[in-house]
Amino acid sequence: MKVLKFGGTSVANANNIELVKNIVKNSKNKTAVVVSAFGGVTDLLLNAAELASTHNKEYKNVFLKIEERHISTIKELIPVSNQSKVLSKVKSELNILETLLEGAFFIGEITPKLSDKIVSYGELLSSYIISEYFIAEGLNASYKDSRELLKTNTNYGKAAIYNFEETNSLIQNYFNNNNNQITVLGGFIASSIKGDSTTLGRGGSDYTAAIIAAAVDAKSLEIWTDVSGMYTANPKLVKQAKAIENISYQEAMELSHFGAKVLYPPTIQPVLSKGIPIAIKNTFNPDAIGTTITKNLDKNGKTVRGISHIENISLISLEGSGMVGIPGISKRFFEVLSLAQISIVLITQASSEHSICVAIDANDVALAEEAINNEFEYEISLKKIKPVLVENDLAIIALVGDSMKNHQGLSGKMFSTLGKNNVNIRVIAQGSSERNISAVIDKADVKKALNSLHEKFFEENIKQLNLFIMGVGNVGSKLLHQIKQQKKYLKENLKLNVRVIGISNSRTMFFDEDGISLKNWESLLSKGEKANKEQFFSKVNSLNYRNSIFVDNTASEVVSNTYADYLSNSISVVTCNKIACSSVYTNYSRLKYLAQKYNAPFLFETNVGAGLPIIDTLKHLIASGDKILKIQAVLSGSLNFVFNNFSNKTTFHDIVKQAQEEGYTEPDPKIDLSGIDVARKILILARESGYKLDIDEITNKSFLPEESLQTTNNNDFFASLIKFEPSFQEMYTEAANKDAKLKYVAQFEDGKASVGLQHIPKGHDFYNLEGSDNIVLFFTERYPNQPLIIKGAGAGADVTASGIFADIIRIGNF
CATH class of the missing domain: 3.40.1160.10 (Acetylglutamate kinase-like)
Incomplete structure (x- = not known):
């Protein structure tokens, strides 16, 4: 049967x-x-009874809803020829129910006995x-x-x-x-x-x-x-929760006790001694495997079988120096709760007996507080015991598993996971069997706690990326902020757990093998050890973490010279530093070779166009068999900003200074204004197009006076801009007289590249380029006349950081 x-x-x-x-x-x-x-009828019956007992005639409308639910269901289910008998019986029972509700209305109260009679219908x-x-x-x-x-x-x-x-x-x-x-x-x-x-x-x-x-x-x-069985956690709160195929009676009892609503806790007790298996199945998906509850432990299953929780919990604490060494305090405490028919969910007590703390249903807290204070009224009056301390808006979370007792460190793993996710633990309870480890936390933290623990114990499909970041100035700090902001999104949607393990600036470096807290990374870095590029690499290499990524946000040639070491040790490299990819061709090609050989991606999307997908688009064109015929581009967001804002009503010096202060230029703005930065970018595009080219082969028509180019520091450079203001105004006037705009343009065609200032007439794709935007026109065999155009913000710390972040995520999806 x-x-x-x-x-x-x-x-x-x-x-x-x-x-x-x-x-x-x-x-x-x-x-x-x-x-x-x-579904819902029991609540309607209780509502009707409550309204009737308070002389509220609205109970009649609730009764009519109950009547209508049953009558309409009969008419939908049962053929007309069979309905008469069923309708007669049901209406007879509904008449009795209506009489009971009327009785509650007239006497103005509802007794437990009458309530049971009403609800039973x-x-x-x-x-x-x-x-x-x-x-x-x-x-x-x-x-x-x-x-x-x-x-x-x-x-x-x-x-x-x-x-x-x-x-x-x-x-x-x-x-x-x-x-x-x-x-x-x-x-x-x-x-x-x-x-x-x-x-x-x-x-x-x-x-x-x-x-x-x-x-x-x-x-x-x-x-x-x-639902299709008992789940590893509440699937409404934890999207990655999965049905547990097999589970023991004891585990099921623990999970059901701690809030797994799919099974009523006492259910297991009658069948446990007889070994009758229980199957939890889904009415709406009957073919789903569901959960089978049996005596036998699934030895091949996980150590932690499920994570459960109970909401709407309150803590009741009794404490005081007068409790120490006094026999019977605990007995009186628990007895008074028992007499009040209050169920205790969790108990914890200090070994000194200085305090006793229990967790109970929040609905019982007022009754419990009054009963305990009355019981200990004398001790409270003598100030030997304090009045009951009540804490509300709490919840209990629990790890459950028969095999937990055979594995060390589960408690530590649980609490460290909660701690790292800023979940404050109010109370801890754990039996000697370690079948259940419970903690009381703020109710507001339940979802975060469940997701954190579920990821720790169940989500093996999460890919962890370990970052080692050098350079935390404008771009680097923005990147760290973006990682911190998007961490939860990446875990939930892309199954990526991004951890920053090491950071460094020019002065100090800091490592945390468990992940650097991005809330206070500045203070941690300031207390770190002296920066050393060789030691930084040695530390990264010795940790030997899977999915390690070295991120270079500097403009340092010395740092770029370390890329080969990282790639040779299967450590991916993501960089906005253009020096390596625009260095001698043999070095560029060697880095590409090492990346392929050691399966360590080398990504530098931000070398050209900050966050714009220029290099990625170019790679797709080449990979799909297209061929680049010509590239025309405005590739300097800083120069575009400068020439968009420079006029006869401003000074060239002031606009360049503004661009530097707003983060559009390199720390040394001469790198941008000299054209070398744009030359490096068109060189990289030429190389990614399949051409062997070096920087000295690019024609650079600089608009800066030679004296400005020869300066060795920013003060002298800006002073030279003031000195040559007339020549800059002359450039502007010449363009304005032609009804044209000044744009610094890079071009590559027939294996040759050049960069320089040009007069852009109206109607040209570059003419209305605003702010610090970049634009690239790819003329290819597939796009010979109407080029493929990529346009958008091409400068600024935020967009550059977002481009670096996109490369990191790209590696995560490899």
């Missing part, structure tokens, strides 16, 4: 009940089908209607009132079976003498010794099914719900 239980969502409407029928009719064994009330009506539907559909089915089988005490609202021998005997006798293949029963409901209706507490339908399964020694107990 099998026992199948269907929850409220599974029987929420006629369409869902039809799915239930399709599942049940495929059962080849004698089957007991335990059903909950139609949810399961009474649903089970009867479903049984009649099964019969109408040709199934060999019958209906049985669960109140005739399950006998409880009179603890209304959460009754317990008072005599299992009698209950088991009633169940066995019924099924032994019932010849129908399918019996439909209402879950959750029972009756007291006196015959009054009782309920087993919310979630009690699971318990009903388990009691029946144990009594008849069922082959299996199937819990059909709206």
Whole structure:
């Protein structure tokens, strides 16, 4: 015999009940089908009772909703020829329910006994209607009132079976003498010794099914719900959570106790001793494997089987010097809670007995506080014990797994993971078996905590990138900010965990093997060791982390000379430093070769156009078989900014100074204004196009006077700009007289490259180029007349950092 239980969502409407029928009719064994009330009906019944007890006539409208739900479901499910009998029975029961609600309205109160009577109608009506539907559909089915089988005490609202021998005997006798293949029963409901209706507490339908399964020694107990089993964490909060295929009774009990709502905690108890397996299945996806709960431990499973949590928790703490060494304090504390029928979820106590702390449901906190303060009123008056301390808005998270006891360091891993994610732990509880490790945290941190722990213990598909960043000035600091800002997004959407392990500027360097905190990296770096490029490389190499990436944000030739060392040790390189790729061709080609040989990507998108995808686009053109015929480009965002803002109403000196202050130029602006920076960029594009070219082969038509080019520091350079202001004004006037604009243009054609200032007429693609934007025109065999154009912001720390970041992510996706 099998026992199948269907929850409220599974029987929420006629369409869902039809799915239930399709599942049940495929059962080849004698089957007991335990059903909950139609989805939402129990809440409606409780609401109606509450309104009636406060003399609120609105209860009548709620009753009409209840009536309409059941009548309309009958009409949708059952053929007209069979409806009369069912409608008559249901309306008769609804009349009694209406009378009970009227009674609550007239007396102005609702007792637990009356509440149970009212609430029981949810399961009474649903089970009867479903049984009649099964019969109408040709199934060999019958209906049985669960109140005739399950006998409880009179603890209304959460009754317990008072005599299992009698209950088991009633169940066995019924099924032994019932010849129908399918019996439909209402879950959750029972009756007291006196015959009054009782309920087993919310979630009690699971318990009903388990009691029946144990009594008849069922082959299996199937819990059909709206999810495909028990999950490694709440799938509503943790998107990467997965169904657990096999789990032990003990693990399932722990997970259900700590908030896994798919299974009501007491459900396991009746079937545990008899070893009856429990299957958690999805009514809406019956072919899904689901979860099977058995005695046997899955030895091949993970150490941590699941992460669960309970929300709406409060902490109650009793403390004081008068507790130390005084016998009976703990007894009195727990006894007063027991008498108040308050369930304790978690307990922790200092070894000195100076304090006792328990976690309870937040709904019970006011009652608990009053009861404990009354119990210890005398000690409180003498100031030997402090009044109860209450902390609200908390939650409990718990790691669960039978095998956890055999593995060291799980607690440390759990708490360090929470700590690194800034989740404050209020209380810790752990049994000696280590089957459950629990912590109380702020309720607001639940989602963050669950996701952090799930990633640590379950998400093996997360790819971790370890960054070693040299240069944390304008560009480097922006990059660190962007990484910090996007860290969560990358984990959740791209499955990338980006960690910064080492950082360095020209003065100091700092490493943290667990990842540098990007909240206070400046202070950490200031306390670091003296910067040394060789030692920096040695440290990176000795750590030997997978997916290591060296990021160069400097303009240093010395740093660029270390790239070969990194690539030769399978350490990827991402750089905005143009020196390496514009150095002698043999060095450029060697770096490309090493990257390929050692499977270490060498990416330098930001060498040309900051964050614009210029090099990447060019690579795709070449890889797809296209050939570059000509490149025309404005490649200096700083020079474009300068000439867009320079006029006869400004001075050249002031505009260049502004460009430097706003981060558009290199620290030495002469690098930009001399044209060498643009020459390097067109050289790199030529090389990426497949041409062997060196920097001295590029024609550079500099507009700067020779005296300016020969300066050795920024002060002298800016002084020279003031001196030659008339010549700069002359350049502007000449262009203006031609109704043209000054643009510094790079060009490559027929294997030759040049850079220089040009007069751009109206109508040209470069004429309306604004601000610090860059533009590149690729003329290719596929785009011979109408070029492929890439245009956008080509200077600035933010866009350069974003280009570096994009290269890092690109490596992560390799």
